[in-house]
Structure formats: C-alpha cells, structure tokens
Amino acid sequence: MVWLNEAQHYLDAGGGLGERIAAALHSLLTDSAREPVLVLGTLWPEYATAFTTLPQPGGHDPHPQVRELLAGRQTPLPDSFDTTAINRAKALAENGDEQLAHALDHAADGHLTQFLAGAPELLRRYDTASPAARAVLHAAMDARRLGVGLHLPVNFLALAAEDYLTDHELNQASDNWLEQALADLGKTVYGNLAPPCDASACALRAANPAFKQTRRWRHPPTGWRTTSNNMGATSADYSAPRPPSGTAYTITSPTLTGSPAGADGCRIPLE
Incomplete structure (x- = not known):
C-alpha cells in the first residue's frame, strides 16, 4: 500500500520529478506480477483539474504522466457528511x-x-498573527460576543482594532495596516478554513474555532465607547468597570446594559 497525502506535493514536484513519480506509480499499478497493490492519495479538486486538463494544440503539456495516472482513478468526495x-x-x-x-x-x-x-x-495562525491581525480578530470576537451583527463593517473594525494595539505597535504599523491584516486573515488553511475577511466587508462567524477557543472574555477597551457611538449605539457604555461575577450583558439593540443573569434578552456572561 502506498499513501500519498496531499498528492500534489508528489505529482507536481519540480524538475520533472513529479512526472517520474507518476510514471512509476502507473507502472506499479499496471504490473500484474506485483499485485495486490493499493495506491491511495488525496488531491484537492483544483489540482486534479490542473493535472487532467488537456493542453492547447501545440502547447506545452506539463503533466502527461500524471494525467495518465489519474485517468479513471478519481473518486470525488462530498464536501460534507450526510x-x-x-x-x-x-x-x-x-x-x-x-x-x-x-x-x-x-x-x-x-x-x-x-x-x-x-x-x-x-x-496556530491566531497564535502567530501579527499585532494588527490579532487586534482585528480581538475586536471582531468581542463585538460578536457583545451581540453586534454577524457582518462587521471594515470602518468599525478599523476604529475598534486600534484600541487593541499598544502605542508601540501603532507607531510600527504601516499606513495600510488594516488592509494587510485583512489580507492575512483571509488566507485559507487546510480544509479551506479561514476567518472570512475581504477588503470591503468582514463577516466573522462565531462558529469559527478560533473565536470559540482562543480567548476567554475580556472587557473591551475604553475606545469602544467612541467606536460604538460612531456606529450608532446611543447609550452603550463599553468602558464601565467590569461587573461582578454572576452578571451578564443584556443586548437591547443598540444599547448594552448590565443586568443580572437570567434577565430577558441576549446575555453574554462574563467568565
């Protein structure tokens, strides 16, 4: 048995190595004297398409051996469990x-x-994020926990995130620090997961594992009062002292008020 996890790393190896690997695997699979043989690999659809697409007439053909290897041997998998x-x-x-x-x-x-x-x-990306990217994440995470809507406008994040940066970090930041942070956060990882941001809007979903596991509650920084007012919250007081244990925030759009746990409304308990 041969296991090729992320088979593109083998089949697309440079210097002709990928083609030689594909030819060797094809020979192994078609040699009856070497049976039984199982070659099992995983391959993202975009790589499968690139490997199996025929070149234009007269054009360069970079993957003839890989295409021959994959012909009739692909098993599509569903995106989700039924x-x-x-x-x-x-x-x-x-x-x-x-x-x-x-x-x-x-x-x-x-x-x-x-x-x-x-x-x-x-x-891991959260743990190694730049100060600006982490500040954007923290601002978005606290906003979601305080009941702000699912889709967070970039101007809100730009104002709120600054209060999660130290003076030194702000001085070191480039003029386009927000754009860079959103670009970094929008890059996908294995499984096509990422905090889903782009330069025009940012939709940070609570279901994302980074938001559920990386930070315990912290009271948002003082600047949230100004940011929330700029976003239309007329009487929110984000800078008030931390309420005692057993107190929860009740969201009464667009106002945040301290209320005993168990009161009506959407409650975000302080851990």
Missing part, C-alpha cells in the same frame, strides 16, 4: 473518540473533515 455519516460519527464519538466529538460540536454544516484538517492550523 445524515448517515453524521450518525456514525456520533456513535464513534460516544464510544470515546474525543477529536470527533469536538469536531461534531464545532463544525458547521457537516464539514467535519475540513474542521479536523484545518482547525489546528487556524489556531
């Missing part, structure tokens, strides 16, 4: 598979494979 597969996964989780149980709790729309593949790298 109900039957989800139920099987739940049974495994109940029998002690903690990683699968965690994925079931956090993955959206049955995308367990994407979560298992991408979540660790996404959390």
